[in-house]
Amino acid sequence: MTDDLFNSFMNGPDEKGRFGNYGGRFVSETLMPLILDLEAEYEKAKDDPTFWAEMDDLWKHYVGRPSPLYFAERVTETLGGAKVYMKRDELNHTGAHKINNVLGQIILARRMGKTRIIAETGAGQHGVATATVCAKFGLQCVVYMGAHDVQRQAPNVFRMRLLGAQVIPVTSGRGTLKDAMNDALRDWVTNVRDTFYCIGTVAGPHPYPAMVRDFQSIIGKEVKDQLPEFEGDGALPDTVIAAIGGGSNAMGLFYPFLDDTSVNIIGVEAGGKGVNEKMEHCASLTGGRPGVLHGNRTYLLQDDDGQILEGYSISAGLDYPGIGPEHSWLNDTGRAQYVSITDKEALEAFQFLCAQEGIIPALEPSHAMAHVMKLAPTLPRDHVIVMNLCGRGDKDVQTVARYLGFDMSDTEGRAAD
Amino acid sequence: MTRIDDKFAELTAAGKKAFVAYVMAGDPDYDTSLEIVKGLPGAGVDIIELGLPFTDPMADGPTIQLAGGRALDGGMTLQKTLDLAAEFRKDDDTTPIVLMGYYNPIYSRGVDKFLADAREAGIDGLIVVDLPPEEDEELCIPAQKAGLNFIRLATPTTDDKRLPKVLTNTSGFVYYVSITGITGAAEAEAGDVGPEVARIKAQTDLPVIVGFGIKTPERSEAIAKVADGAVVGSAIVSEIGNGESVSDVLAFVKSLADGAHRA
Numbered sequence: 001m002t003d004d005l006f007n008s009f010m011n012g013p014d015e016k017g018r019f020g021n022y023g024g025r026f027v028s029e030t031l032m033p034l035i036l037d038l039e040a041e042y043e044k045a046k047d048d049p050t051f052w053a054e055m056d057d058l059w060k061h062y063v064g065r066p067s068p069l070y071f072a073e074r075v076t077e078t079l080g081g082a083k084v085y086m087k088r089d090e091l092n093h094t095g096a097h098k099i100n101n102v103l104g105q106i107i108l109a110r111r112m113g114k115t116r117i118i119a120e121t122g123a124g125q126h127g128v129a130t131a132t133v134c135a136k137f138g139l140q141c142v143v144y145m146g147a148h149d150v151q152r153q154a155p156n157v158f159r160m161r162l163l164g165a166q167v168i169p170v171t172s173g174r175g176t177l178k179d180a181m182n183d184a185l186r187d188w189v190t191n192v193r194d195t196f197y198c199i200g201t202v203a204g205p206h207p208y209p210a211m212v213r214d215f216q217s218i219i220g221k222e223v224k225d226q227l228p229e230f231e232g233d234g235a236l237p238d239t240v241i242a243a244i245g246g247g248s249n250a251m252g253l254f255y256p257f258l259d260d261t262s263v264n265i266i267g268v269e270a271g272g273k274g275v276n277e278k279m280e281h282c283a284s285l286t287g288g289r290p291g292v293l294h295g296n297r298t299y300l301l302q303d304d305d306g307q308i309l310e311g312y313s314i315s316a317g318l319d320y321p322g323i324g325p326e327h328s329w330l331n332d333t334g335r336a337q338y339v340s341i342t343d344k345e346a347l348e349a350f351q352f353l354c355a356q357e358g359i360i361p362a363l364e365p366s367h368a369m370a371h372v373m374k375l376a377p378t379l380p381r382d383h384v385i386v387m388n389l390c391g392r393g394d395k396d397v398q399t400v401a402r403y404l405g406f407d408m409s410d411t412e413g414r415a416a417d
Numbered sequence: 418m419t420r421i422d423d424k425f426a427e428l429t430a431a432g433k434k435a436f437v438a439y440v441m442a443g444d445p446d447y448d449t450s451l452e453i454v455k456g457l458p459g460a461g462v463d464i465i466e467l468g469l470p471f472t473d474p475m476a477d478g479p480t481i482q483l484a485g486g487r488a489l490d491g492g493m494t495l496q497k498t499l500d501l502a503a504e505f506r507k508d509d510d511t512t513p514i515v516l517m518g519y520y521n522p523i524y525s526r527g528v529d530k531f532l533a534d535a536r537e538a539g540i541d542g543l544i545v546v547d548l549p550p551e552e553d554e555e556l557c558i559p560a561q562k563a564g565l566n567f568i569r570l571a572t573p574t575t576d577d578k579r580l581p582k583v584l585t586n587t588s589g590f591v592y593y594v595s596i597t598g599i600t601g602a603a604e605a606e607a608g609d610v611g612p613e614v615a616r617i618k619a620q621t622d623l624p625v626i627v628g629f630g631i632k633t634p635e636r637s638e639a640i641a642k643v644a645d646g647a648v649v650g651s652a653i654v655s656e657i658g659n660g661e662s663v664s665d666v667l668a669f670v671k672s673l674a675d676g677a678h679r680a
Contacts, residue, residue, distance in 0.1 A: 025551050027547060030476075
């Protein structure tokens with residue numbers, strides 16, 4: 001380990017794709033040459049100003065970046081403690097942070113001469129972002145989605161089809177996000193020559209966790225630029241908070257602050273019905289242990305025999321039994337702190353944000369909001385919290401209505417019993 | 418020398434090609450599975466690949482995934498898989514057993530403990546699909562030290578430049594995956610496979626066994642002709658999945674083995 005690696009939290013991963021003991025390249029031999037190729041291409045692109053010029057142009061004119069940093073005045077007043085700022089990534093084209101990463105990967109795929117893009121999706125947000133960018137560039141797009149999620153997220157399935165993507169419902173295993181990822185890997189192993197696998201989060205074999213983090217880091221970099229407008233030159237947040245499924249929006253917010261040791265970093269996992277032995281949650285760090293799945297070593301929900309367990313969360317976007325390896329490392333080193341929020345708390349936060357600020361958040365950042373609601377009142381008024389509002393809630397309105405007992409078919413708008 | 422090395426020495430002396438059969442441990446249940454495994458040598462199987470069930474078999478097709486699901490639903494574990502091998506070993510001390518699966522159940526048990534237990538159970542080699550040479554320190558090197566063969570997969574994407582890396586630290590035999598794809602998928606053309614086997618053999622003295630996509634005795638023969646042997650998995654597992662009787666499954670295995678041995 002070099003001194004640099006020891007002194008900085010930002011130098012990972014090492015040449016083997018490891019963040020400490022996490023990460024790595026646990027894939028079959030057929031895929032190994034492909035990910036080595038991808039790594040070499042990404043290393044080239046990373047240092048190529050024309051690559052970033054294309055990204056910047058599309059981020060600005062197609063996605064709508066920079067997304068605003070917003071001082072949530074009423075939330076701050078109501079909570080009566082720390083100042084709460086929100087990074088408005090829900091205002092991006094396609095309604096979430098996912099497109100930040102997809103653009104980077106698709107531009108890379110084009111540079112590599114790949115003509116067919118595959119992706120996995122849970123709630124459908126990454127699938128929609130991938131289908132969107134593929135439509136823009138005229139690329140063939142195939143999205144694997146758990147059959148169970150296809151039913152839960154019908155509007156996003158239709159969106160993807162409108163955008164020209166083929167959506168393949170995955171029935172293997174239990175038909176959820178992890179099974180969709182298995183089937184996407186199976187597709188890739190079969191179609192090695194023309195296909196690029198666009199992974200939606202900071203997980204998978206190296207170089208995906210680092211590459212996706214780098215693309216999402218635009219979030220934290222913008223916060224660094226924007227906060228001084230409100231708080232004065234050189235101002236840093238005291239706390240940054242983001243929700244975590246695989247953890248890409250969180251890594252994007254956290255990464256630029258890793259070496260600013262005054263900044264508290266908090267990741268919020270999906271606690272589902274509560275982190276207990278019944279595993280009715282998706283809190284890999286709080287309720288799992290290290291293992292190897294989908295190309296990387298990281299914290300996983302698994303049984304005593306190393307079999308992977310299904311997670312549970314109200315939010316389909318957090319419904320994954322693993323977490324990005326860099327988060328596992330940040331957890332073990334103590335640089336970041338990870339907490340969990342239950343479905344019930346997230347639903348309360350969802351309604352709170354709607355009522356207080358006129359913003360309908362996705363269920364994923366509602367988990368971050370819920371932790372802010374616990375934390376802000378305990379902190380002094382000059383403490384600055386920035387939370388990542390990583391997605392908008394349009395896709396979740398039906399789910400929330402059902403939980404709240406509101407009958408969407410009732411045109412009188414009365415809540416059902 | 419492991420039982421695998423001995424077996425290949427014996428086959429070479431007899432001028433015979435190897436027939437390798439894969440079955441999932443605990444499929445459809447422990448007892449039936451044990452009965453099938455015990456019957457494999459009699460059906461002409463030279464090396465047994467024993468599948469270790471895993472919830473997320475990313476390199477396998479639906480046939481093997483469903484078999485793993487059946488085994489897990491029946492309460493199969495890593496320990497019971499080793500128990501099954503040990504039970505087999507009581508009556509057969511020569512047929513090699515290669516444990517084939519994914520890393521997480523092994524990692525979860527702890528590599529050192531697993532290796533000691535596997536040896537004790539009479540396992541001779543390991544094929545762990547999600548451990549490429551880049552991760553050799555995880556299990557490959559400890560396994561070799563513990564006296565187990567670590568059998569690597571070479572694939573159509575393993576080019577000449579990469580091949581030495583794949584062959585280093587490989588022992589027992591090389592498993593050539595004849596297609597880019599998952600188990601049980603498209604059939605491999607013997608015409609395509611021959612040159613690939615020759616390419617690998619130019620760089621190693623180890624036997625090269627070919628698998629993926631072999632479903633019939635004719636294919637088994639055609640592939641064995643251009644390699645040191647053939648592996649059949651999904652086609653056998655599919656018979657088990659269809660609820661065929663143990664004797665019917667073994668009769669099918671025998672037809673595949675006879676095919677390879679005709680080569």
